[in-house]
Amino acid sequence: MKVLYITNLLPVPHNLSRGIFITNRLKTMQSFNMDFDVYGIISKDSFGIKLLKKILSIPSVNSTDSFYEVDGIKYKYASFSRSLGDVFNSRVLKKNNQIKDSKEVAEDLFDKIRGNEFDIIHAHGMFSPPAGLVAKLLSERLNIPYVVTCHGSDINLLMENAKELYIDVLGNADKVIFVSNALLNKAKSLSYSGTNAVVIPNGIDPKIFKPLDKEKIKRELGLSKKVVGFVGNLVFIKRADKFPEIFENIASTQEVEFLVVGDGELRENIEKECQKRNLNVKFVGRVSQDKVPYYMNAMDVMILPSRNEGFGAVVIEAQACGVPVVGSSNGGIPEAIGDGGITVEEGEDFEKRFAEAVINILENPIDSNYLREKALEYSWENVVKKEVEVYEKVLKK
Known part of the structure; x- marks a missing residue:
C-alpha cells in the first residue's frame, strides 16, 4: 500500500515542532512498512509579500526549496501563488480564495507525482487552502479514495464560515477521522x-514522555515547592490571558511555584501582570519536543484551561510523565483527561473554580503509575494501527 499524505500542518525551519503530531505519526508509519510520500502546502509569495515579511521580521518558508526534512521525514512542497492583493482580499474584504488556491495546489501536486502510483490519499487539515479539498480534487483525477483528518481549529473556528465547502469535502470523503468525539x-x-466518521485521537511517544526524577529536575530549575505548570502557546484560545488570575487564586492558599513552557503574543503581558501580583512564575519559552518531558516532570499539576481544543494531546503527554491535569470542559479536553485529573465546567467564576480544582489535586495527588498506564493506550503505535485499519477497510470497498 502506498499513501499520499497532504498536510496544512508541517514543520518549518523556524518552528520544527509545528505539526509534530504529523511527523511522529509518519515516523511510526515507517515501522509498519508503509510506503508514502508527504506534501506540505505552502505559499509562493510575491515580491511585495516577501518585502513586507522582511520589514516585519516575519519568517517564511523558501518556496524555491523542494522539500524540508525533519527526523527522517521528507516534507515535499506543493504551492499556490499569493500576492498582496490576495492577502488584502482575504484579510480585509473577507473574500474566500480557498477553491482557487486549492485547485492551484492540486495542479502543482499532480505534476509532481506524475508517474507515481498511490492507493489512497490522506489529508491532514481543513485550513486555508484546505488539504482536504486538495485531496478531493486529486482523488477525482486519479480515481483513488481519500481520507481527511480534522484536528481542531479547522472545525471549531473555520467551518462555520465555509460550511458548504466543508460539507462537500467531508461528505464525499471515503472516511473522515476526528481527533475527538467533541470535534465530531x-x-x-x-x-x-x-455517516463516514471515525474518532482516532492524536498519540504520544511513551519512550520520550515518561517519568523522570522530579526532585532532581526541580533542584536543577531552582524550584523547591509544589509546581503548577503549563505547556503550550501563550495565546487567547489557551486562556493564557487569565493565567495571572488563576495563579493568584492558587497562591492565595498554597505555597506553590509556577512553570510556563511556551511562547506567544501574550507572553509579555502575562509576565508583567504576574510580576505586579508578586507571583513566583518561571517562564522558559518555547523548547524542542524532546525537552518538553523534562519540564513536565517538574510539575505536580499541569493546567489546560483552553477556550477550545481539538483533543489536547499535551494532556496525555503529561499523564505519560505521571502528571495529573486540570483542564476546561471545552473541546476534547475532558476525553483526554478522563479520570486522570479534573475537568472544570465553563461559567461564572471559572478562574476561581479552576484554581480550586488545582488545589484539590495538589492536596489529593493521583497515583503517577496509574496515569502512566492510562496514557500508554494513546501510543503512536496504537494510533497508527487504527489508521492503517481505516485504509484497509476503505480499499476493500
Whole structure:
C-alpha cells in the first residue's frame, strides 16, 4: 500500500515542532512498512509579500526549496501563488480564495507525482487552502479514495464560515477521522452528517514522555515547592490571558511555584501582570519536543484551561510523565483527561473554580503509575494501527 499524505500542518525551519503530531505519526508509519510520500502546502509569495515579511521580521518558508526534512521525514512542497492583493482580499474584504488556491495546489501536486502510483490519499487539515479539498480534487483525477483528518481549529473556528465547502469535502470523503468525539459533534452541529466518521485521537511517544526524577529536575530549575505548570502557546484560545488570575487564586492558599513552557503574543503581558501580583512564575519559552518531558516532570499539576481544543494531546503527554491535569470542559479536553485529573465546567467564576480544582489535586495527588498506564493506550503505535485499519477497510470497498 502506498499513501499520499497532504498536510496544512508541517514543520518549518523556524518552528520544527509545528505539526509534530504529523511527523511522529509518519515516523511510526515507517515501522509498519508503509510506503508514502508527504506534501506540505505552502505559499509562493510575491515580491511585495516577501518585502513586507522582511520589514516585519516575519519568517517564511523558501518556496524555491523542494522539500524540508525533519527526523527522517521528507516534507515535499506543493504551492499556490499569493500576492498582496490576495492577502488584502482575504484579510480585509473577507473574500474566500480557498477553491482557487486549492485547485492551484492540486495542479502543482499532480505534476509532481506524475508517474507515481498511490492507493489512497490522506489529508491532514481543513485550513486555508484546505488539504482536504486538495485531496478531493486529486482523488477525482486519479480515481483513488481519500481520507481527511480534522484536528481542531479547522472545525471549531473555520467551518462555520465555509460550511458548504466543508460539507462537500467531508461528505464525499471515503472516511473522515476526528481527533475527538467533541470535534465530531461540533462538525455535526454544523450540518455534517457524520455517516463516514471515525474518532482516532492524536498519540504520544511513551519512550520520550515518561517519568523522570522530579526532585532532581526541580533542584536543577531552582524550584523547591509544589509546581503548577503549563505547556503550550501563550495565546487567547489557551486562556493564557487569565493565567495571572488563576495563579493568584492558587497562591492565595498554597505555597506553590509556577512553570510556563511556551511562547506567544501574550507572553509579555502575562509576565508583567504576574510580576505586579508578586507571583513566583518561571517562564522558559518555547523548547524542542524532546525537552518538553523534562519540564513536565517538574510539575505536580499541569493546567489546560483552553477556550477550545481539538483533543489536547499535551494532556496525555503529561499523564505519560505521571502528571495529573486540570483542564476546561471545552473541546476534547475532558476525553483526554478522563479520570486522570479534573475537568472544570465553563461559567461564572471559572478562574476561581479552576484554581480550586488545582488545589484539590495538589492536596489529593493521583497515583503517577496509574496515569502512566492510562496514557500508554494513546501510543503512536496504537494510533497508527487504527489508521492503517481505516485504509484497509476503505480499499476493500
